[in-house]
Amino acid sequence: MLKTPDKTLISTKGVCLTLNGREILDGIDISVDEGEIVTIVGPNGAGKSTLVRVLLGLVPQSGGTIERARDLRVGYVPQRFAVPDTLPLTVDRLLSLTMRCKPAEREQVLEETGIGHLRASPMADLSGGELQRALIAKALLRRPNLLVLDEPVQGVDFIGEARLYRMIGDIRRDRGCGILMVSHDLHMVMAESDRVVCLNSHVCCEGKPSSVQADPEFARMFGPEAARVMAIYSHDHDHTHEGGHVCPTDGHDHKH
Numbered sequence: 234m235l236k237t238p239d240k241t242l243i244s245t246k247g248v249c250l251t252l253n254g255r256e257i258l259d260g261i262d263i264s265v266d267e268g269e270i271v272t273i274v275g276p277n278g279a280g281k282s283t284l285v286r287v288l289l290g291l292v293p294q295s296g297g298t299i300e301r302a303r304d305l306r307v308g309y310v311p312q313r314f315a316v317p318d319t320l321p322l323t324v325d326r327l328l329s330l331t332m333r334c335k336p337a338e339r340e341q342v343l344e345e346t347g348i349g350h351l352r353a354s355p356m357a358d359l360s361g362g363e364l365q366r367a368l369i370a371k372a373l374l375r376r377p378n379l380l381v382l383d384e385p386v387q388g389v390d391f392i393g394e395a396r397l398y399r400m401i402g403d404i405r406r407d408r409g410c411g412i413l414m415v416s417h418d419l420h421m422v423m424a425e426s427d428r429v430v431c432l433n434s435h436v437c438c439e440g441k442p443s444s445v446q447a448d449p450e451f452a453r454m455f456g457p458e459a460a461r462v463m464a465i466y467s468h469d470h471d472h473t474h475e476g477g478h479v480c481p482t483d484g485h486d487h488k489h
Contacts, residue, residue: 308372
């Protein structure tokens with residue numbers, strides 16, 4: 234059972250960003266608490282990845298304030314991580330780059346992300362899902378209390394997406410960390426997030442998935458069909474079944 238969040242890890246008030254005369258972010262209020270999963274969704278060009286970089290201090294905001302917990306430790310997986318075919322970089326070597334860690338720590342994150350059997354594999358040979366798991370493993374070596382994932386299922390097939398999201402949920406449960414994600418997979422967002430923030434330069438709507446999918450702003454952003462599909466998906470995952478089995482659509486255990 235997840236503990237009740239008892240502190241805010243990061244929060245913003247009125248954060249703005251203007252680049253080359255163009256307003257990228259406008260008055261953003263967002264927060265992530267310990268032990269919760271917050272997902273940012275929005276159309277292409279909405280400023281989702283830029284907001285993440287601002288939150289992490291990689292890009293200075295033009296206005297507003299950002300407050301971070303004193304003991305904030307961030308593990309960050311960027312949207313893109315290209316590995317040239319000619320680069321002789323194995324998974325194990327990736328984990329040892331830029332920071333020192335004990336072999337037992339590497340072993341733990343490899344097992345936690347389900348890629349212990351790939352430690353000697355070249356990064357260039359990994360599938361999309363395996364690559365994401367390796368990057369998450371490296372982020373976990375920082376012992377983060379905030380894990381930031383920018384499009385963590387990019388380049389991953391549907392079955393791999395479901396497995397990755399379940400792994401992310403397991404990490405939250407086992408470590409008690411907060412997780413901030415950027416995602417375009419609206420159906421998965423409903424199943425795996427505690428709060429959803431719809432962004433289009435400004436926050437269009439925000440709240441629990443069930444309230445966001447009913448918000449007119451959400452329908453305007455993604456179209457009424459998206460809201461209907463997500464409502465059906467949420468219904469399918471909110472009921473119980475007789476006799477435990479694994480649902481073929483999501484891999485979760487349900488009881489009949």
